[in-house]
Amino acid sequence: MNTFTRFFPPAPGTHRPLLRRIADDVGLTVIVCVLIAVLITLVNGRTFELYDQMVYSLCVGLVGLVVLDGLRFTLLDDPARRRRWLVPCVVALVMMAPVAHLSGISLGSLMLGRPLPNFADYPNDHGEKGMVGLTFLAICAMALLILNRERVERIKLERTEAKARAETIERQALQAQLRLLQAQIEPHMLFNTLANLQGLIAIDPQQASQMLDHLIQYLRATLSATRAETTTLAQEFEAAEAYLGLMAVRMGARLAYRCILPAELRSARLPAMLLQPLVENAIIHGLEPKIEGGTVTVEASARAGLLEICVCDTGLGLDDTQTAAKGTGVGVTTTRERLQVLYGARAALTLIPAQPHGVLARLTLPLETA
C-alpha cells in the first residue's frame, strides 16, 4: 500500500479513488472509440466492417489510454512534477500515436484472427497514415479532455474544502459565542435576588444565609460554564437546583420544584449550559408571569444510548401568539444551534404543550459516561 501510494501520489485535494478515476477514463475512451469507428465506417462506406472497426478502434484507444493514464498518474498528478513534465509528456503523447496505432491494430488483428499488419511497411499508404493521424488527433483530444476535467474537479474540490474549513472555524467561534451567550447572568435576576437578600437579612437571617448559598452556587456554575466546554449532569443539576432554590424564595408559595437525577447518570457528560436555559425559560416564560404560579419538574433518564432531559412546567404554556416567540426565541434557537454544531442530527430539543397546561421541553443527546 505504501509503495503504491508513493508510486501513485494522490493528486492534492483529490479524494476520488484511483480505480474510480481509471474507470471514468475507460468509459470516456470507449465512447470516443465507438464514435471514431462509426465515423470511419461512414466515411469509407463499408458498413459490414463496423464490428472490425470497433475492435481495432477500441484496441488502439485502450492502448493510448494506458499510456496517457500511466503518464498522468506518475508524472502529472503532482503539481510540482507536472510543471517539469508537462511538455515532455505532450511530446511523448504525440510520439505515441503511431505506436498506439500499431500495437492497437496488432492486438485487434490477434483478437479477430486476422493477419498481423506488415511491420516492415508501416505505416503503408492504404489508409494507415491517415489512421495514425486520426489516432494522434484522438489522443490529443482525450488528453485535453481528461486533464481539463480533472483540473476543474480539483478546483471545485479545493473550493469546497476551503469553504468547509472556513465553516468549521466559524462554527467553533459560534459555539464559543453561543456558550457565552447562554451563560450570561440576567441583571434583572441578579438585582431582584439581591433585593430579596437585603430584605431577608433583616427578617430571617438564616434563610438569607441559605439564599446566599444558592446564589453563590448559581453564580459559580454560570461563570465556570463560560470557560468549560463540558460538565457532568450532577453539576448541571446542582446549578439548576440552585437557580430554582433562589426562585422559590423569591416567588414564595407560587413555585414548587422537583429535580430527579438517577444516581447512574450523575457522571454523564454533556455540554455546559445546555440545561440551565431550559429551566430559566420554564420560570421566566411559564411560571413567573402566571398569577397562580405552578411546578417545575426536571428529570433525566437514559434509554437506548441516549440521554433524555425533560423540563416540564405547569405555567402559561405555548399559546398561539407565544408559540412563534418561544419556538424560535433566543434561548431555544441558541440551544438548537449548539446541539446542531455539536451533534448534528443525533441530538434534538423539542417543545410541546404539557397536560393539562404548561410546556414540556425535551432534550435528547448521545449518552456519554466518563
Next chain:
Amino acid sequence: MSMTTPATVRALIAEDEPILAATLAATLRRLWPELEIAGTAPNGVAAVQQTLELQPDVLFLDIKMPGQTGLEAAQELAERWEGARPFPHIVFVTAYDDYAVQAFEQAAVDYVMKPVSDTRLARTVERLQALTLRDAPADDGLAQLVEQMRALLPAAAAPAERLTVIRAAVGNIIRMIPVQEVLYFQALDKYVNVASSDGDALIRLSLKDLLPQLDPDQFRQISRGAIVNMRHVTSASRDDAGKLTLHLRNRTDKLRVSPLFAHLFKQM
C-alpha cells in the same frame, strides 16, 4: 381593620415577590411611621382591584408582575378610576432593567430601584409627604399620571406591513373586510372584535400586534382595549364625571376614551 381618620395617609403595595413586599412595607414603616399600609397586591390584576377597592393615597407599583405589568395596571387605573378620593400618587418600583430608567426620568415619574436603598426611599417619602399634606386639587394625581404615562407609553412600534383586508372567521366562512370599512377594533379576552358597517367579526390577533399594521393617520388607539377609525367618528362628548365618549356614524355603539388619549379629541 382599624378605623382610619381622614388625615391618615394610606398606601398600597403591589409587588409579586412576598419578601420584597414585606421589606418595602417594613422600610416604609420605619421611614414614615404615620403611613398606613392598607394592603399588598401580589399581581397586576389584584393591584387594580385593590386600588379601586381601597382607594389608597399612595400606590407602590412593581413594574414586572404576573397578570399585567405595573405600567399596564396604571393605565387601567387611569381608565377606571371613579373614586370620590383623589387619584393615588404612584411610585413605580423597578429592578435593574425592567424598564429603561431614563424613560421614568423623562416622564418625571417617581420611581425607586430594587434593591431599594433607605436614602433613596427617604427622598420619595419626603416628596409624598409634601404631596399628601398639601390640599391637592381633586384629580391632580390623575392629570399628572396621564401626562407621565403618555411619555412612558412605548413609541409607536416600527411600522409593519399595512393591512388592506381583514380576514375574519364568522362561523365556517372567512369574511373579507376592507380595512377602510372597519369602524373600530375592540379587545375581547383573547380575540379582537372587528366592527364594520356589515356587522361584527372576531379575529385572533392582539391589539398590540394589530396597531402597527394600520395607517396611524386613520386608526388611533383610544384606550387599552380599542382602536377607532377616525373617519367614522362623528362626535366626542364628555359626561358629568369628565369621561369622554365617542359616537360613530350610522352606529349606536359608543366608545369610551381613556384619559391617556383624551387629548386626541380636544377642540381645535
